[in-house]
Amino acid sequence: MGRNSVAAADKIQSKMGEGTFGQVLECWDRERKEMVAIKIVRGIKKYHEAAMIEIEMLQQLGKHDKGGNRCVQIRNWFDYRNHICIVFEKLGPSLYDFLRNNNYRSFPIDLVRDIGRQLLECVAFMHDLRLIHTDLKPENILLVSPECVKVPDYKGTSRFPKGSSYFKRLPKSSAIKVIDFGSTTYERQDQTYIVSTRHYRAPEVILGMGWSYPCDIWSVGCILVELCTGEALFQTHENLEHLAMMERVLGPLHQHMLKRVDRRAEKYVRRGRLDWPDGAASRESMRAVLKLPRLQNLIMQHVDHSAGDLIHLLQGLLRYDPIDRLTAREALRHPFFSGDNKFRR
């Protein structure tokens, strides 16, 4: 692909993101006369290789796009002094940044519906191409526009720090795009290495049972709950505690799954059941699990209408056995998505 000098075509404006991989800069593209986001990857072999995979995936996704696949578009890429630079269309803040800047106030149900639909459309498109994202999370879902509106928010203000306002911000448009295809992989049998960011990781990944497309669907389920409540569903850093949290919210893990765990996960199982609370690392850990409500109660605490449809959808997205979990196309046909839509894209 095209140009090979960062200076020739792009003027750096500001930093948009930073991570272990390198940084993302907001730049002015003088040729196309538009703002772009350029990801500049550290010149270390591991990151260089991951960036080349990301480019391949982005090109693959772009090739099959018939308009509106909801994956960020790659504009260009080049190697600048051994740093891979990927030029993207410029997008707005991530859903995570938006929630955080809004004191972790939840999104209204109509916005959750609209975002959920687009996210599932993206996942269905990827799965049709035999691609699995493997790292879906609010940080990797960006609003297309940074514009927002202020609306009154009287509900639950007691939960927020003193002085926090009676207004909350909402995105003006609900349009989103998915980013970060550095961990995207082709479907293959028997993939057992650990994928996904902890909070959004499916039970089959933790139990070492092998994973495939359904691991993305589990992540979508966790993301939709988070948008409804404002906070991550499974806030944990440890496998056994994570599995115990799942049981608390979704009911007992299936015995037939616990019989199929791999050697690394055997220690979490005793006599065909999860070794909990006996295996708990501390009292705080037990308390953190006990604090969690059942899925139905959690959703009903935050959602006033369409709660029944949403709970039913989430139960399908968060089924323990990946074989039973809804596919993205099945989820898109769920009655939750037939509801009215107030938000504009």
Ligand SMILES: Nc1ncnc2c1ncn2[C@@H]1O[C@H](COP(=O)(O)OP(=O)(O)OP(=O)(O)O)[C@@H](O)[C@H]1O
């Ligand atoms: N097209 C874009 N427009 C606007 N901001 C972007 C864009 N792409 C990335 N960013 C910002 O840069 C951050 C990092 O990008 P990205 O997630 O692709 O990198 P990464 O390699 O996955 O980083 P990490 O895995 O460490 O989170 C994003 O969270 C986002 O804030």
